[in-house]
Amino acid sequence: MTSKSEFAQLPNPSPKAPIFSWGKLIKLALASLLLIPLIHCQFPREIASHFRDCVRGGKDTTPLGAAIDVLTKFPVLDSHLDLPIALREEFGLDFAAFNLTTPTPSPFPMHIDFQRTRKGHLGSASFSSFVECPSPDSADTSVRDTLEQLDTVFLLEEEYPDYIKIVRSAHELDTLSHRKLAVMLSLEGAHQLGDSLSALRLYARLGIKYLTLAHNCDNVFADAAVEGQRSNGGLSDVGRELVGELNRYGVLVDISHVSDETAHQAIDINKGPLFWSHSGARAIYDHPRNVPDDLLVRLRDNPNDGVLQVVVAAADFMGDSPSLRDAADHIEHIASVAGKAHVGIGSDFDGVPTTPEGLEDISTYPALFAELYKRGWTKAELAGLARKNFIRVLKKAESVSRSLKRTSAPSMAVPPTRHDLLNNRGQ
Incomplete structure (x- = not known):
């Protein structure tokens, strides 16, 4: 133990202590090495992120590099992929006949497999179930064929649990790890309801996120754009009830494929956001499946929001x-x-016979986003295009559903074709 008097005898610290110690010298040398890439990169504004790019060898500032940067953070959400019907038509829904992880046969005969999914930065997709319009000369198997395709998607999830996860809400779309493909269910044509709103409610409970009001034929609910006979004058009375039920169950009212008259009438009564699952611009190419500018203006001005x-x-x-x-x-x-x-x-991959040059399959999404980046789209705008706009709209549809379920009852309407029910209602 040292006494106070002994403290008084200790010498004062030397005023000429060495400026550098070995520890300081080593730290200074390391700091100098770390500054080299920053000097090379000319001290950008966002030092931290740019520094990481520099030590990796330099940030890719090309349009493709910018596109990949966006899609790495916000991978593509494609609202219309026809994989279920492609597997039906190519393989008869025989899961022993194909492998989506190591495509067999190779190259895989369609537009989608898991190798190309990752190359194309596809993070979410709606696997649409589609059946041809019923023929008046044969039994209507629409509901059976729809259920088989929905079953296909559930089997894909079982077969490839490391690759696919079926999601049922916007929250799940937003939060699922990008290591898995988030898959939604959807139906491409109200004829797949078999003239029954009850079928719609069951499909909604299975998790479908949108229903196309008509495909390439009129049905009891709505008129189609292609091959339609305008038999309803747009929406029928029960078609209006269908729109209400879609709102009530948070299922997006898809007005791709429908006649312009059907689209306008659906917008008039739709309590939820507007939605086209896969359509183009008629001003660019005059085709009845593309959307005219007067409908685009309604999308712009709609208070309920919407996305095309x-x-x-x-x-x-x-x-x-x-x-x-x-x-x-x-x-x-x-x-x-x-x-x-x-x-x-909403690409329509696996549902079209030919694709544009440069968009041969889902691996080519980055090239499309790079083209838009070259045209002046910002990264934030590209992120919206990739997925954020759709997720915002789906959240609003789900909010409308919660409100309507508190204030309204399910519709008991049936089409005039349903004599089996109408006869028992005294009509």
Whole structure:
């Protein structure tokens, strides 16, 4: 133990202590090494993120590099992929005949497999179930064939649990790890209800996120754009009830494929956001499946919000020998009229015979986003196009559903074709 008097005898610290110690010298040398890449990069504003890019060898500032940067953080949500019907038509829904992880046969005969999913930065998709319009000369198997395709999607989840997760809400879309493909269910045509709102409610409980009011034929609910006979004058009375039930169950009312009259009438009564699952711009290419500007203006001005998912893979809707640039033209026109917050991607891959040059399959999404980046789209706008616009709209549809379920009862309407029920109602 040292006494106070002994403290008084200790010498004062030397005023000439060494400026450098070995520890300080080593730290200074390390700091100098770390500064080299910053000097090379000319001290950008966002030092931290840019420093990481520099030590990795430099940030890719090309349009493709910018697109991949966006899609890494906000992978594509494609609202219309026809994998279920493609597997039905190519393999008869025989799961022993194909492998989506190591494609067999190789190359895989369709537009989608898990290798190309990752290359194309596809993070979410709606696997749409589709059946042809019923023939008056044969039994209507629409409900059976729809259930088989929905079953296919559930079996895909069982078969590939490391790759696929079926999601049933916007929250799940927003939060699922990008290591898995978030898959939604949807139906491409109200004829798949078999003239029954009860079927719709059961499909909704299975998790479908949108229903197309009509495909290429009129049905008891709505008129179609292609091959339609305008038999309802747009929406029928029970078709209006269908729109109400879709709102009530948080299922998006899809007005792709429908006649212009049907679309306007559906917008008039739709309590939820507007939605086109896969359509183009008629001002760019005059096709009845594409959307005219007067409907784009209604999308822009609609107080309930909405999104038009652009059908970038369907060459038939883009003219003769279209390319990736034509697909970008459709996106740009729709955005110029309706606003960039109201566009998304609904490719129609696996549902079309030919695709535009440069958009041969789902691996090519980054090239499309790079083209738009070159045209002046910001990264934030590209993130909206990729997925954020759709998720925002789906959240609003779910909010409307919660409100309507508190204030309204399910519709008991049936179409005039349902004599089996009408006869028992005294009608």
